[in-house]
Amino acid sequence: MTLTQAEAFARLTLLRSPRIGPISFRQLLARFGTAEAALEALPEIGGRGGQPYRAAPPEQIEAEVAAIRRAGAKYLFHDQPDYPRLLAEVDSAPPIITYRGDLALADAPCVAIVGARNCSAAAVKLARDFASGLAGEGFTIVSGLARGIDGAAHEGALPRTVGVIASGIDIAYPPQHGELQERIAAEGLLIAEQPPGTEPRGSQFPSRNRIIAGLSSGTLVVEAAPQSGSLITARLAGEFGREVMAIPGSPLDGRSAGCNQLIRDGAVLVQSVADVVELLSGFDGAPRSSVREMAGTGFDAAPEEWAEAEPADVERLLSGAPVAVDELVRQSGAGAAAVQLALLELEVAGRLERHAGGRVSLL
Incomplete structure (x- = not known):
């Protein structure tokens, strides 16, 4: 896809903002459609999680872009055609990489x-x-x-x-x-x-x-x-x-x-x-090895679910002990998008930590 310069800048700003990681970045894009819209919504999201929020300042992103040019490198966004196919299959894949x-x-x-x-x-x-x-x-x-x-x-x-x-x-x-x-x-x-x-x-x-x-x-x-x-x-x-x-x-x-x-x-x-x-040769996604498989992340919500969902009441189910997001979906009785939106609010407010295997805990 071809990104406008404004949207590319907004994506960089979003990813470099406090407490925004690969998973929350993708969830925000899924919810709001563009990084520009997500940035506008971040203060309200952080407020609902209980903390004021301020995104990365424009001058920080401008300095980064200049440094990338000096290094002879380029940016690649996760939904562009040249993004590596296998890496794109990983939920936690970097939304933006730099390369030479x-x-x-x-x-x-x-x-x-x-x-x-x-x-x-x-x-x-x-x-x-x-x-x-x-x-x-x-x-x-x-x-x-x-x-x-x-x-x-x-x-x-x-x-x-x-x-x-x-x-x-x-x-x-x-x-x-x-x-x-x-x-x-x-x-x-x-x-x-x-x-x-x-x-x-x-x-x-x-x-x-x-x-x-x-x-x-x-x-x-x-x-x-x-x-x-x-x-x-x-x-x-x-x-x-x-x-x-x-x-x-x-x-x-x-x-x-x-x-x-x-x-x-x-x-x-x-x-x-x-x-x-x-x-x-001809690897088809069915490995012969049996080294541990990943727990579910609860991130398999359809686009229309993200657009219509309201945050679920999951904070009562969380503690300092990591729990699988799929387990929160089961116990809350809410949809995957509703659970992830609630977790996103807590993460943006600095109250949630993500762990390997699709698990989360309260900070």
């Missing part, structure tokens, strides 16, 4: 290759060889530009690779991957969700991981410890209905414990590029 490079790479069959930063030399070689072999088979390799396995996967796949970063599009992280990040932007595709100038923080890496998993029909973990962020990516892939694969390792090496546990939990054991190609 060839967007067509993200619409080719994609495989995420992830793993530990502190990894063995053998695992680095495996990651590089798998990435090179899969790229030769026509797959795009997606990873997060971290040290260790991620960097090796990008290097093996260039130029058929997508780097997803937790910082702004103009920030190289880690610094030692600055040259690699620039090569990916020039020869492959570099994607960021955060505004330009944003330095990466710990909370942003799981958000980056959901993009890596969302872009890919399958995620391969090469080597990972039990608490590795790579396992977050793998479990998100399972929640999104994508294939989850792991390369087994020695039980004597703690760096392989995460992969071995994933296999016990239902990931597919793979030992060669051919195993991955067999699993993902």
Whole structure:
């Protein structure tokens, strides 16, 4: 679709405003039709939730747009034709991303290759060889530009690779991957969700991981410890209905414990590029892996329901303990749109927290 300049600016303003995340952004568009209308309604919504509300100031958005231009990057909105098809299927997909490079790479069959930063030399070689072999088979390799396995996967796949970063599009992280990040932007595709100038923080890496998993029909973990962020990516892939694969390792090496546990939990054991190609060629959305499936989000309301709904009385059902939105829909007896509108009011007022798996709690 073609956005007017005013609507594009309004969408940026909406997404950069306090307490507006990917889910609330989409709900506001569904409710009001345009970001311009949603911005007009935000003060009233925040007031109903019990707090005054002020959106991001225009000068903040103007400065961001100028920084994107200086970085040689572009914006991509979630409902534009070039937005990656598989990522668009994820409820929490970024409504706006910034990118440099060839967007067509993200619409080719994609495989995420992830793993530990502190990894063995053998695992680095495996990651590089798998990435090179899969790229030769026509797959795009997606990873997060971290040290260790991620960097090796990008290097093996260039130029058929997508780097997803937790910082702004103009920030190289880690610094030692600055040259690699620039090569990916020039020869492959570099994607960021955060505004330009944003330095990466710990909370942003799981958000980056959901993009890596969302872009890919399958995620391969090469080597990972039990608490590795790579396992977050793998479990998100399972929640999104994508294939989850792991390369087994020695039980004597703690760096392989995460992969071995994933296999016990239902990931597919793979030992060669051919195993991955067999699993993902013509992937139809029915994975062989059985890594945990996602709880419902209650976001499957028809457009006409959003236009006509009034907020349901759900605050009485909420507490500090996370509960699935689908459960709130069942217990309240209200429609999905009515429940989500009530949650939206609480979120805009700063009284609601969203959790993984479509769960929410009161702050």
